[in-house]
Structure formats: C-alpha cells, structure tokens
Amino acid sequence: MKIKQEIKRVFQIEIDALMRAKSLVNADFENAVKLLLDCKGKVVISGIGKSGLIGQKIAATMSSTGTPSVFLHSTEAAHGDLGIVSKQDAAIIISQSGETGEVIGVLPAVKRFGIPLIAITGKKTSTLAKNADCVLDSSVDEEACPMGLAPTASTTLQLVIGDALAVALLKLKGFKKEDFAVLHPGGSLGKKLILKVHDIMHSGQPVPLVGINDTLQEGLLEMTRKRFGCTAVVDAKGVMRGIFTDGDLRRLLEKNENPYLMRMKDIMIKKPKTVDADELAVRALSVMEKNSITVLMVPDKKGKPCGILHLHDLLKSGVV
Numbered sequence: 001m002k003i004k005q006e007i008k009r010v011f012q013i014e015i016d017a018l019m020r021a022k023s024l025v026n027a028d029f030e031n032a033v034k035l036l037l038d039c040k041g042k043v044v045i046s047g048i049g050k051s052g053l054i055g056q057k058i059a060a061t062m063s064s065t066g067t068p069s070v071f072l073h074s075t076e077a078a079h080g081d082l083g084i085v086s087k088q089d090a091a092i093i094i095s096q097s098g099e100t101g102e103v104i105g106v107l108p109a110v111k112r113f114g115i116p117l118i119a120i121t122g123k124k125t126s127t128l129a130k131n132a133d134c135v136l137d138s139s140v141d142e143e144a145c146p147m148g149l150a151p152t153a154s155t156t157l158q159l160v161i162g163d164a165l166a167v168a169l170l171k172l173k174g175f176k177k178e179d180f181a182v183l184h185p186g187g188s189l190g191k192k193l194i195l196k197v198h199d200i201m202h203s204g205q206p207v208p209l210v211g212i213n214d215t216l217q218e219g220l221l222e223m224t225r226k227r228f229g230c231t232a233v234v235d236a237k238g239v240m241r242g243i244f245t246d247g248d249l250r251r252l253l254e255k256n257e258n259p260y261l262m263r264m265k266d267i268m269i270k271k272p273k274t275v276d277a278d279e280l281a282v283r284a285l286s287v288m289e290k291n292s293i294t295v296l297m298v299p300d301k302k303g304k305p306c307g308i309l310h311l312h313d314l315l316k317s318g319v320v
Contacts, residue, residue, distance in 0.1 A: 009144075010144040010152070013142060013143075013144045013152075013153050014144055014152065014153045014156045016141070017140040017141065017142075017153040017154075017156065017157050018156070018157060018160060020140070020141065021137065021138070021140075021157050021160070021161075024137055026137075028134040028135055028136060029134075029136060029164070029165075031133070031134045032118045032134040032136060032165060033165060033168045033169060033172070035090055035116040035118065035133065035134065036067065036090055036118070036165065036169055037169060037172055037173070039067075039088070039089065039090040039116070040088040041068075041086050041087075041088030041089040041090070042068040042069055042070055042086075042088075042089050043059070043062055043067055043068070043069040043070075043089065043090050043091070043092060044069075044070055044072050044084065044085050044089050044090070044091045044092070044115075045058055045059045045062075045069060045070070045071050045072065045091075045092045045093075045094070046071070046072040046073070046074050046077065046091065046092070046093045046094070046103065046106050047074060047093065047094035047095060047103065048073065048074040048075060048095075048100060048102050048103055049100075049151075050151040050155050051094040051095055051096060051120075051151070051155065051158060052071075052073060052074065052094070053155075054094060054155050054158045054159050054162065055071050055092070055094050055162075056071045057159060057162070058092070058094075058158075058159070058162030058163075058165075058166070059071040061162065061163060061166045062162075062165070062166045062169070065166050065167070065169070065170045065175055066169070066170060066173050066175040067166065067169050067170075067173075070084055072084060072085070072106070074093075074100070074102040074103045074105065074106055075102045077102075077105070077106050077109065078102070078105055078106075082106075082109050085109065085110075085113055085115070086113070087113050087114065087115065088115075089113070089115050090115055090116045090117075090118070091106075091110050091115055091116065091117045091118065092117075092118045092119075092120065092162075092165075093106060093107075093110075093117065093118075093119055093120070093128060093132070094119075094120040094121070094138075094158055095119075095120075095121055095126075095128050096121060096122040096123075096138060096151060096154050096158075097121070097122065097123060097126065098119065098121040098122070098123045098126020098127060098128035098129050099123070099126050099127055099128070103128065104127050104128065107127075107128070107131050110131075111131070116133050116134075117131065117132045117133050117134075118132060118133065118134045118135075118136065119131075119132035119134070119135045119136065120136045120138050120158055120161055120162075121135065121136075121137075121138060122137070122138050122139035122140065122154055123139065124137060124139075136161050138154055138157045138158050138161060139154075140153040140154050140157060195280065195281040195282075195317060195319060196277070196278055196279065196280055196281060197275055197276065197277050197278070197279050197280070197281055197283075197284050197298060197307070197309055198277035198278065198298075198307070199281065199317075200281060200309065200313045200314070200316075200317045201277065201298050201307035201308060201309045201313065202228075202307060202308050202309070202310075202313070203298075203306055203307040203308075206226060206308070207226070207232065207305050207306070207307060207308050208222050208223060208225070208226035208228055208230065208231035208232060208308070209222065209231065209232050209233075209234055209305060210222050210231050210232075210233055210234070210244075210264055211233070211234060211235070211236070211264070212233055212234065212235050212241055212242075212263070212264055212265035212268075213263055213264070213265065214233075214263070214264050215260065215261050215262065215263060215264070216244075216249075216252075216259055216260050216261070216262050216263075216264065216267060217260040217261065218264075219231050219233075219244055219264050220249070220260075223244075223246065228295055228308055228310060229245060229246045229294070229295060230243055230244060230245040230246065230295050230297075230308075231243070231244055232297050232305040232308075233264045233265065233268040234304070234305065237304075238304045238305075239302065239303040239304055240272075240274075240297060240299050240303055240304065240305050241265070241268070241270065242264070242265070242268030242269050242270045242271075242272060243268060243269050243272035243297060244264060244267060244268045244269065245269075245295070248267065248268075248269060252267055272297060273287055273291050273293060273296060274296060274297050274298065274299055275287055275296045275298055275309065276298070276299075277298050277300070277306060277307060281309075281314060281317060281319045282319055284296055284309055284314065285311075285314050285319055288311055288314075294310060294311040294312075295308065295309065295310045295311070296308070296309045
C-alpha cells in the first residue's frame with residue numbers, strides 16, 4: 001500500500017460526501033435552524049458510539065457560540081439523565097442508521113415533553129426520521145473505511161451539519177467576537193478581546209520617573225532601580241515629556257565618551273510611543289510589534305505617567 005495514495009483516497013471520499021450533501025441541503029435545514037433559534041431553553045443533543053462523540057462536539061460548539069447546549073448519552077438517558085430535559089428545550093438526535101436501540105429509546109421521552117426534534121440520520125425512512133420534525137440527511141455513498149464498517153465519511157458529515165447549524169444560529173443571533181470572549185475568558189482569544197492595559201500594567205512606585213533637568217547618571221540609577229530598561233522623563237508638573245531607554249544609552253555611548261552629566265531633556269526621545277490604560281492589551285502588543293519595542297509608558301488623561309507595560313507582562317498574561 002502506498003501511504004500517500006491511501007491518505008488522498010480517504011480525503012477524496014470524505015470531500016465527495018460533503019459535496020454531495022451540500023447539493024442536498026433542503027428546507028429541513030432551514031426549519032431546523034428556526035426551531036433552534038426559537039428554543040427558549042437549551043438544545044439537548046443525544047447519540048451513542050461515534051455519533052455520540054460527534055454530538056458532544058456539536059454541543060460544545062453550540063454552547064461556545066451562544067446556543068446553550070448539553071449532550072445526553074442515549075444509554076444513560078434511560079437511567080436518570082433524562083432529568084436534564086425540560087419542556088423549553090429542543091432536541092437533536094444523531095444516528096446514522098436511525099434504528100439504534102438506545103437512541104430510539106429516547107424518543108418516547110422527547111415526545112412526552114413535546115419538544116421539537118431534529119434528526120441527523122443517514123436513513124430518511126428510519127424510525128428516528130419518522131418521528132422527527134426535521135430530518136437532516138447524513139447519508140453517504142461510501143465510508144472511507146475499505147470494509148465499509150468504521151464510521152468515517154458519515155461522522156465527518158454529521159460534524160459539518162452540526163457546525164452549519166451552530167454558525168447559522170451564531171449569525172442570526174448577532175453573536176460577536178466580544179460575546180465569544182465572554183464565554184472563553186481563559187482562552188487566548190478571550191484574553192485578547194477582554195484584557196485591557198490597566199489589568200496588567202505596573203503602576204505607582206514601580207513606574208520609573210526622572211525630571212527633565214536630571215542628569216543621565218540620575219536617569220541610569222532610576223532605570224537600575226526599576227529594572228524596565230527605560231525611564232519616563234517628566235517636567236515640573238509631572239507631565240511626561242519623553243522617554244529614555246537602554247537602547248538610547250548604547251547609541252549615546254557610541255557618540256560621547258562621557259555623557260553622564262548630560263541633562264535628560266537633551267537626550268530623551270521626545271515623542272515616545274504610548275498606550276492608554278483603557279485600551280485592549282492586544283493593542284499594546286500591536287504597537288510594540290510595529291515599532292520593534294518592548295516597553296510602553298501609559299499616561300493618564302493629563303499626560304502624567306500612570307503605568308508602564310513590558311512585553312513580558314503580555315507574555316505572562318497569555319495575550320501573546
């Protein structure tokens with residue numbers, strides 16, 4: 001067996017299955033989305049075996065995109081787990097054959113609750129399909145498994161159908177990146193969309209400050225004490241007029257043998273890059289990357305330094 005050819009064969013079978021299914025999308029898909037959109041409770045997704053695993057993923061995707069969903073294992077449903085179902089819910093049951101005993105066993109409970117039922121099945125004449133309000137066809141001409149036994153193309157199609165429902169609902173609900181971030185506060189995307197500069201900046205005593213009339217020697221002492229590799233330079237009113245960094249020091253030493261008595265106002269960078277405390281932390285990262293710098297001063301509304309943000313802070317916070 002040529003491995004690359006076999007892998008390409010599997011790819012092609014599953015691609016063909018998806019293309020065929022795409023051409024068969026009908027009104028039932030639209031009706032299914034409308035039923036889920038009108039659901040006042042949660043979406044209960046049930047299945048067993050490989051279809052059950054796909055159901056778990058669909059439930060997770062829907063929940064993370066603004067459609068509260070839970071997975072109900074078809075076997076456990078008969079042993080008390082039906083307690084998660086309420087009359088406000090909607091159900092999605094996944095079974096390729098539509099005749100799996102444990103799955104069919106869930107139907108009476110669904111009917112008793114009187115909730116909408118969406119079936120994802122490969123057999124439109126099955127018991128599951130006959131009892132559903134909407135039937136989403138997951139039939140395939142062949143599985144990628146050469147024996148036609150292991151669910152492969154069919155489970156891929158089930159997954160894509162679930163993704164299609166979730167994305168359609170997402171758009172209809174006007175779900176935004178900010179909403180996604182609220183549901184993913186621990187993820188990197190969530191942090192990028194929620195975490196602000198004031199959440200991670202250093203403020204108060206740690207902020208390095210020197211006056212415009214201070215000498216370079218005094219500036220270096222402040223930089224050494226605060227360990228940010230820079231210092232803000234402020235006027236008599238505390239307003240930031242510039243910044244001086246260790247990079248500026250290296251460049252200064254190349255031109256002057258003894259610059260230590262020079263005044264900070266004469267050697268500072270007069271228009272430093274800054275970031276507001278209320279800006280997203282990811283915005284600060286963008287400024288750093290664009291200007292090839294690793295630290296940003298954070299001035300308040302009066303122009304006085306109220307904080308300092310280092311690239312290391314962004315790394316620790318998970319923004320990067």
